[in-house]
Amino acid sequence: MTSPTTTAASAASAPAAEPSASGAAPTASKRSKRSTRRKSIPHTPLNPRPSIPLTLVTGLVLVYTLLPLAWLVVNATKDQNGLLDSFGLWFAEDVHLWDNITRTLTYDDGVFVRWLLNTLLYVVAGAGGATVLAVLGGYALAKYEFPGRKAVFAVVIGAVAVPGTALAVPTFLMFSTMGLTNTPWAVIVPSLISPFGLYLMWVFAAEAVPTELLEAARIDGSGELRTFFRIALPLLMPGTVTVLLFSMVATWNNYFLPLIMIKDPDWYPLTLGLNAWNAQAQTAGGEAVFDLIITGSLLTIVPIVVVFLLLQRYWQSGLAAGSVKE
């Protein structure tokens, strides 16, 4: 339906899309002229009439969104000199991007690489674990009847409403008593809990996995585990990727939790590490490394951009599931 190939289809949908148009002769001839020049695409729900104000607003939003990114890319090519004495939104005379990247990766005995690995660890163990738990829990809650299910529902809904920041201090005190602060566990374990992810998987599993299918599998003699892995899990893939993406972004950007839990720079994630570099410029005798901070920030967002681009086709299909009655 997106690109009608027959003239019949275009003729049929064109008047429907613009019922208010008074079929004046000049307009019609203009349109036919244009259609001879290049294939005219009729206005359909997937190709609505362009609106100038809307285009302007979206254009502004686009600039607003991309400007910081452009600034980051431009300034990552400058050295300290260029940062301080050239115009912020354009390149300095010399391009130091490669040099900056090498220095960022090697500065202070390559501590940036260590922070990058820490962040990967937190994301893989924390966000990955959170996704696994959310999928298992969501599936169980959606497809099994058991006593206390309603209570779990209430707890999960309640947990979604509690902001993570409110839990930070109690969590810190608890982990401190357990002697886990200043270890990676202090970041990984709290990240494993994702009430929103669980709720999302629950709703998704209820929609995406037909109970009849599970019944059929059981009748054919498949065990519960086998049913889950062979039948339910593939159907749950879009939801799983969505939860994975959300928790990955949240863990990658997490600042507050590591800030209160971790004091040892060897266990910093990138967010804390870059902040520590920034703080260096704020003290007597400290070394200002603005160029490295900016290049480091650019390097920090690259993996998350890549992950987003790679996974987006999965989660886009997932988000729309069940939104239309077929």
Place this chain on the structure above:
Amino acid sequence: MRTHTTRRLLGALAMASTLALTATACGSDASDGGGSGSGGSPQDVKAALEKGGKVTVWAWEPTLKKVAEDFEKKYPKVDVELVNAGTGDKQYTALQNAMAAGSGAPDVAQVEYYALGQFTIAKSVEDLAGYGAGKYGTTFTPGPWNAVADDKAIHALPMDSGPMAFFYNKKVFDKHGIAVPTTWDEYVDAARALHKADPKVFITNDTGDAGATTSLIWQAGGRPYKTAGTDVTIDFGDEGTKKYTATWQKLLDEKLVAPISSWSDAWYKGLADGSIATLSIGAWMPANFTSGVTPASGDWRVAPLPQWTKGAKASAENGGSSLAVPKAAKNKELAYAFAEFATTGAGASSRVAEGAFPATRADLKSKAFLDTPFPYFGGQKANQIFAESAANVGSDWSYLPYQVYANSVFNDTVGKAYVSPTTLTDGLTAWQEASVKYGKDQGFTVGK
């Protein structure tokens, strides 16, 4: 596609768990480093060095990296772990939390002089006299030594000092044909002339900085704080304070100081492009200039601080920090050994070579130190000015035992003078009241 992803995911998981395992393995040996804990004598320190172990040092000062390497080379059995647990306030908060939690405190901590009182009054740092620090009374210059030692105990070893000097952008002054001020009255005139010649140029920046304000009051002869144990007096009504407020109020009233906070990105930019023309700051500033203000290399020069009385030579300290050994440290003997190594003798000299400003008399007097040219300052032998300033620092200054708190409310009180019609004098009175109230709440006897 999916199996591929799964395989990669499994690979990453395996890597992650290996990392986590090695991490716990590394972490667990922190506790078995030697050292008995209490007591401490020069013999114990020697024995501890022979036995070896691990010393955790919380510091942000960059030259300590070299010192740690040298120390490990000299004592191969000792492992120094240098941790940047935050800068200034952040580190003090972390340190106090670690002490309160009873675990995770470092063996050595960098503590600025103004903040040391907070730890000594709480008796949370070790008295280093027993370890052998008593013999260093004349090794360090009087200012820093007075800041770490009293007649009862030696609370830390001075690591560096910050005698004040006047840094000015020669290029800007030359361009407008304005003379470099030698008194604070001339300074106000220069501020007017500069701003008139180029409205983008300000003589300096100030949005309310407790450290800078107290240092200038110190130079003007004011002694607002007096402490004897838990008896504290705070009085911002003395002559020195009045000299400072009278001058600085003129600059604020005529909007002659740039509304830029020190240490911000805008500050570095202002220092680089000449819109902030002077700084009255500690002698450690050259390191910040060379690393942070690279485009202005060659533009800046150093001069003695402008004077409150023409022809005088008064100076004050601004910043500077010490190395203290927390009572909660696991390995105090080794901790002392490291602090001693870093602040005296070869350690101090190698730090000076790396760009730190010494607190030791010998280094301050050494010819190599005094004759070092600073390419950043057009080849000027700036250390001669700094050393002279160090000799002229006014005596008897003391900070509050809770100066960290007091400084944290500076902007709520004195800061108003920068953004509203409140005068500096009113602001300082409000600061005094806030400090008195907090002191009383903490159990100090506070008077005026």
